[in-house]
Amino acid sequence: MITMRPAVEVMRLNAVPLWHFAQRDPLSWLVLHAACTDDEVGLFLALLADRYGVLTGPDPAWIMEALLAEEMIDISGGVLVHDSKSGVTIAPSCCCGLADWREWQQAPAGVAPWMGHSPDPEMEFHETQLRLWQNGDDRRPGTHVDVPRSALSALLAGVRQDLIGFLDALRAWARQHGCADLVDAFIAKADADLAVSAELIPAGLTTGGAV
Helix, strand or coil, X not given: CEEEEEEEECCCCCCCCCCCCXXXXXXXXXXXXXXXXXXXXXXXHHHHHHHCCCCCCCXXXXXXXXXXXXXXXXXXXXXXXXXXXXXXXXXXXXXXEHHHHHHHHHHHHCCCCCCCECCCCEEEECCCEEEEECCCCCCCCCCEEEEEHHHHHHHHHHHXXXXXXXXXXXXXXXXXXXXXXXXXXXXXXXXXXXXXXXXCCCCCEECCEEC
């Protein structure tokens, strides 16, 4: 079974946030979905605030207001693709951001999504499937994941629903942490900047039209 999930990379924090947060190993992955715990949401916000240098703010509301002032917010991450049969996972690499996830919509048109580098993930285009390698220079047998072209639309719809659900969890967390006056604006910004709730492009179409 092939799954695709939105996830952010856990980095070593430069400060300790003022709220409880999930303890995860650096360079591990935090999958985003509606059932994330408060501590997992707290970890996400800590990673986001640390990325923009505002984690040392006096309270969550100040930090959220500082993030609202940014022209755009993004966070290291993207789409985790996992094959439960082989146990192989293809993860985003360096410099890939969560906001890049919609580039997967263009794969049916032969346009590979940005998945980062070092190592350099690659996508091969086959008639009925998209073959993913974690490192295009290291194509050892059994180290790839094949995504059926026919399943891609449903898989991306699941990524979108996971992100929508996570925004609901983030909204609840913000209200519980004294950010009620900012939460609507912050969720709207996160929704727009991370390209969450807009409708997906139907399979076989790109932003330029039919293929």
